[in-house]
Amino acid sequence: MNFNVLPETLRQFTEETVVKYFIDNYGYKKFKAEEQVSTAINFRPTLKAECHEGSLICIEVMERFRFNETHSSFILDCRTEILPVKFYIVLLKSESSDPEFRANLLKAQKYSVGVYEIDTDGTCAQLNSPLSQSLAGLRTINPSDFPPKYRAPYQGAVETFKNGNPAKACQAIYEEIEKLTRQIALKSQSKNFFRTGSPAALKFEKDPWFKVTEYLISNLNFTNANVKPLSKQILNSIAGITSDRNETGHKPDTLSKLKTRDSKLKTRFESASDILLSLTTACKNLKP
Numbered sequence: 001m002n003f004n005v006l007p008e009t010l011r012q013f014t015e016e017t018v019v020k021y022f023i024d025n026y027g028y029k030k031f032k033a034e035e036q037v038s039t040a041i042n043f044r045p046t047l048k049a050e051c052h053e054g055s056l057i058c059i060e061v062m063e064r065f066r067f068n069e070t071h072s073s074f075i076l077d078c079r080t081e082i083l084p085v086k087f088y089i090v091l092l093k094s095e096s097s098d099p100e101f102r103a104n105l106l107k108a109q110k111y112s113v114g115v116y117e118i119d120t121d122g123t124c125a126q127l128n129s130p131l132s133q134s135l136a137g138l139r140t141i142n143p144s145d146f147p148p149k150y151r152a153p154y155q156g157a158v159e160t161f162k163n164g165n166p167a168k169a170c171q172a173i174y175e176e177i178e179k180l181t182r183q184i185a186l187k188s189q190s191k192n193f194f195r196t197g198s199p200a201a202l203k204f205e206k207d208p209w210f211k212v213t214e215y216l217i218s219n220l221n222f223t224n225a226n227v228k229p230l231s232k233q234i235l236n237s238i239a240g241i242t243s244d245r246n247e248t249g250h251k252p253d254t255l256s257k258l259k260t261r262d263s264k265l266k267t268r269f270e271s272a273s274d275i276l277l278s279l280t281t282a283c284k285n286l287k288p
Contacts, residue, residue, distance in 0.1 A: 001014075001033040003034060007063065014046060017122055018059065029050050037083075043074040055085065056083065056084065058086070060087075060090065064091075065100070072111060085132065088114040093125070112133065115127040131163075138162065141274070147280050150280055153176050157273075167265065169269055173269065173273055180279055180288065185216055187287070188227070194221060195221050199219070210239060217235045226285050230283050231282065237275050238275060
């Protein structure tokens with residue numbers, strides 16, 4: 001590899017140890033030295049590579065940890081371009097203390113940057129995992145706003161998203177909404193909360209989620225005090241996300257498709273979280 005900016009003392013370590021670590025542990029490929037990230041972003045990391053899922057990999061190799069304005073500007077450019085870049089800062093492990101280390105680590109974590117310390121023998125300590133910049137900046141809900149039994153599932157979904165698996169995180173929220181929708185239908189059936197003359201009930205445990213939601217919209221007696229404050233508007237919002245759930249599970253196979261999916265996933269996660277919160281609040285009198 002031809003390095004022009006990287007200090008001479010780090011070149012052998014980068015080419016032999018850092019590249020080998022990321023190939024062996026992540027399967028990254030097509031490593032290039034100090035190449036511009038894209039035509040729209042004039043930043044040249046120490047290493048640029050590709051991920052099997054379509055993300056671009058940028059790795060800055062440093063002897064002394066410094067998260068600077070160039071790094072933060074690069075990340076903001078990636079977010080503006082909705083570019084699926086996973087950015088790592090790799091440090092040559094050292095026994096010497098750095099009084100600015102903690103402050104720089106906090107900055108990197110704020111920007112969803114991975115921070116790894118790697119020894120010359122390839123031993124790695126992961127101080128922070130990266131999140132694709134096209135997914136960063138997630139708006140979250142205070143867990144205490146949810147009823148107690150939904151706090152852990154919601155927190156788990158947020159952590160899954162931030163740890164780099166947004167599709168699985170969205171699915172987790174959708175599953176909670178679906179489960180609660182079916183419980184509402186079953187409770188309404190057992191308590192005779194459907195309108196007089198409603199058609200025969202579905203098999204609420206097994207029939208498609210969309211059909212269960214549509215049945216509730218058409219047949220639930222929303223004027224019943226035990227049903228309030230659940231409304232058609234909330235159930236309509238649930239009907240609208242059932243197709244999103246199916247699309248979320250499809251794995252992109254190109255960079256272009258990944259950019260398109262990532263531009264939607266953050267919005268979908270935030271929207272689904274809002275719906276889950278609204279639904280848990282709206283069905284409090286039903287006690288499903």
